[in-house]
Amino acid sequence: xxxxxxxxxxxxxxxxxxxxxxxxxxxxxxxxxxxxxxxxxxxxxxxxxxxxxxxxxxxxxxxxxxxxxxxxxxxxxxxxxxxxxxxxxxxxxxxxxxxxxxxxxxxxxxxxx
Amino acid sequence: xxxxxxxxxxxxxxxxxxxxxxxxxxxxxxxxxxxxxxxxxxxxxxxxxxxxxxxxxxxxxxxxxxxxxxxxxxxxxxxxxxxxxxxxxxxxxxxxxxxxxxxxxxxxxxxxx
Numbered sequence: 556x557x558x559x560x561x562x563x564x565x566x567x568x569x570x571x572x573x574x575x576x577x578x579x580x581x582x583x584x585x586x587x588x589x590x591x592x593x594x595x596x597x598x599x600x601x602x603x604x605x606x607x608x609x610x611x612x613x614x615x616x617x618x619x620x621x622x623x624x625x626x627x628x629x630x631x632x633x634x635x636x637x638x639x640x641x642x643x644x645x646x647x648x649x650x651x652x653x654x655x656x657x658x659x660x661x662x663x664x665x666x667x668x
Numbered sequence: 669x670x671x672x673x674x675x676x677x678x679x680x681x682x683x684x685x686x687x688x689x690x691x692x693x694x695x696x697x698x699x700x701x702x703x704x705x706x707x708x709x710x711x712x713x714x715x716x717x718x719x720x721x722x723x724x725x726x727x728x729x730x731x732x733x734x735x736x737x738x739x740x741x742x743x744x745x746x747x748x749x750x751x752x753x754x755x756x757x758x759x760x761x762x763x764x765x766x767x768x769x770x771x772x773x774x775x776x777x778x779x780x781x
Contacts, residue, residue: 563708588769597672597758597772598711643710655701655726656770660710 559659561644566665573631575662577644580625584646587620588656589629592641601629601642631664639666671695672773674759679778681753689744689776691759698763700742701770704728705756714757717742746778753780 560578567573579587585606590598604611604618604627611618617630631638641663645656672693681687693700699718703711713726717736731750736742742761746753756777760770 586769590772595775595777597674597774598760598770599772600769603769655713655716658703658711660708 559644559646559657561642561659561662563660564663564665566667567634569634569636569666569668571634573634573638573664573666575629575631575642575644575664577627577629577659578625579627579644579646579657581646581657582622582625586647587618587627588643588645588647589616589618590643590645590658592643592661594640598643634664634666636666636668639664672759672761672771674757674773674776676776677774679776681778681780683780684748685780686748687746687753687778687780689746689757689759689778691742691744691773692740693742693761693771693773694740695761695763695771696739697761697771698739699761700736701760701762702726702732702734702742702744703758703760705758705775711758714744746780753778 558580588603589601591601592598602613604620615632619628641661643661644659647656675690701716702714712728714732715734717723720739723734723736733745758775759773762770
């Protein structure tokens with residue numbers, strides 16, 4: 556079945572770069588997403604990448620997609636304490652509108668000053 | 669402001685009681701979703717609805733029920749048949765279109781004792 560895997564924890568120092576990795580199994584995935592969840596809150600979409608792209612950059616965020624290895628990564632440059640949160644990778648595959656996303660278990664990013 | 673509202677933020681119930689969680693959106697989205705989040709488990713899909721008066725079971729639908737009588741509203745009932753109802757419940761919606769970005773509400777934390 557479809558599955559999305561992420562490492563559970565990442566700890567970095569303020570000002571360093573963070574790299575959060577994700578692997579997925581559904582080769583038909585059309586879009587891949589990164590969401591951020593702060594404590595006690597809902598999920599906020601950070602960025603997404605279409606499956607025919609290799610890279611997408613959005614300010615401090617860089618998404619890299621290796622479709623052959625089904626590997627997705629999110630790099631946060633100049634990580635700040637406000638970036639401390641849980642980051643979820645998610646995939647979607649259907650051509651039908653409203654297809655449910657499949658989420659990984661989330662990576663908890665801890666940023667120390 | 670457009671968005672998704674969930675109420676209440678915190679809900680306490682005694683074991684054996686049914687409880688209904690509210691989810692309303694004014695984004696004019698066709699599709700709506702309910703997820704359950706437990707620590708270290710990521711998000712698991714309970715039910716989703718792609719159109720009014722229609723809904724489908726997700727991965728963990730047992731012990732839950734939903735209705736979709738209006739486009740804006742997708743309430744979730746946690747029944748007494750749900751064995752472990754204590755969790756954080758997240759509602760989301762998504763538009764029809766080329767990709768399936770989901771917008772999340774702030775969540776409801778349900779505690780059953």
